Amino acid sequence: MRLDWEIAKRGWRRYAAYPWATAAGVFTNTVFGFIQAYILLAVFHHRRHVGDYDAADSVTYVWLAQALIMTVYAFGWQELALRIRDGSIATDLARPLDPQRYWLAFDLGRAPYHFIFRGVLPFVVGALVFRLNYPSPGDAAAFVASVSLAVVVSLGFRFLYNSSAFWLIDIRGVMIVALSLSLFFSGMVMPLTFFPSWLADIAHVLPFASIMQVPIDVWLGKHHGLGLLGVLALQLWWALVLLGLGRLALSRGTRKLVIQGG
């Protein structure tokens, strides 16, 4: 446990070392937040509700999504794949610590940094300009739990597609497919509430909704009582399934791993 804590601290520090990168990211997220907020608001010129979202829900959604992009690391991650490709994974495997546990601890240290420094500021800017919806204290607590689970689901998924590097030399193709699926079906490019019902049904049986749509719906108070416990349990289920698959891929991959050169 102490070891995990130390690794997590390194995850935090890695990103805290580049304050300008953080500032640049905040700027970019804010620009995107404005553009997308006005696009969604244009839909509400013609109607009052889309599904169970009103205009304020939708704009809140946009700003939360921008705030969570980095926390759940929605864009490409290939650190593990690069370590497999260049053979550093051999060193990792020789350590008395399992690589999946290492990256999970590292990511759980990284995520709070991104949540605070990449997430809060764009959201505050959004809150100053638009009328947003805020959670009750209970929902706020559930939101924190849900975001934490979202980070684990996301890491589980990223670890899995990175493991394909055991079999492929170049995972760019796999990664871009994985990214396309997760960006679209997580609700990152458009809230799932806006999807036609058949497409929303597909999105809700996939794990990606647990990365973005679920935590935001928890903030918006769309789940109560048992329903709330249900979605958190669903996130936990996907976290376990993806981590399990990643573990399987790791053990299979390790068995066929050949390290070139020396």
Place this chain on the structure above:
Amino acid sequence: MVEPVLVWRRLVGAQIRSQFQYRVSFVLDMLGNFLISFIDFLAVLVLFHNTTRLGVWSVREVAFLYAMSSISFALTDLLVGHFDQFPQKIRDGTFDILLVRPRSTLFQVIGSDFQMRRLGKAIQGALVLGYVISSLAIPWDVGRVAMLVVMVPSAIVIFASVWTVGSCLAFWTTDGGEFTNAFTYGGNFLAQYPIDIFSTWLRRFLAYIVPLAFVCYFPALYILDKPDPLGLPRLLQFSSPLVALLGVGVGGLAWRFAVRHYRSAGG
């Protein structure tokens, strides 16, 4: 005048040859680019599942903006690159190497990032454009065809100038490479939608000062024969080439100013 073109051709030719060495990887990459940009178009379709109009624009008209912006974005990305390797050069000091070579630094940065796979995005945009043009009743005449032909090069130059200015920030903020994303991806995102849906201040900043409205919006009003919902002078609809020229001037000046302030990281 001819000589830089020859140098550019050799630089780019070498990169294309190297990218064709791994053919399967290349094809997959291109498909990937196609797929991931297709998601933006799906977003437009999802949006119009919930409304018949965005402001005064129908789904096909927005798809026209989307297609033209995507094609221009992808071709800019292909021709001048993404400037995303460039902050790295500032950080580790390898920008010094560019300074001692007998070519302009901007030319070298632009010439060193030619990625054929970026055509995948352009193909996606072209398919959408093909569909839109065949399904929209556009009153084609000489002027409109000419506008369509002039529109893309103008848009490419406007995008390229905006990216150049944006990437100048890297000279001061060595690890702030992501600033450029606001101008590259952000610019494309904005240009894909009609600017009349944005609030006045955002429009002033991102559509007129950063002249993204001239990428698609104004020329599209003319081609689609739409009255401007903002009631702006009709002359603006023909100004994109002029704005592009202005962009080249501003971009060049900004780059020159930034390079003069470059302090090597040493090494």
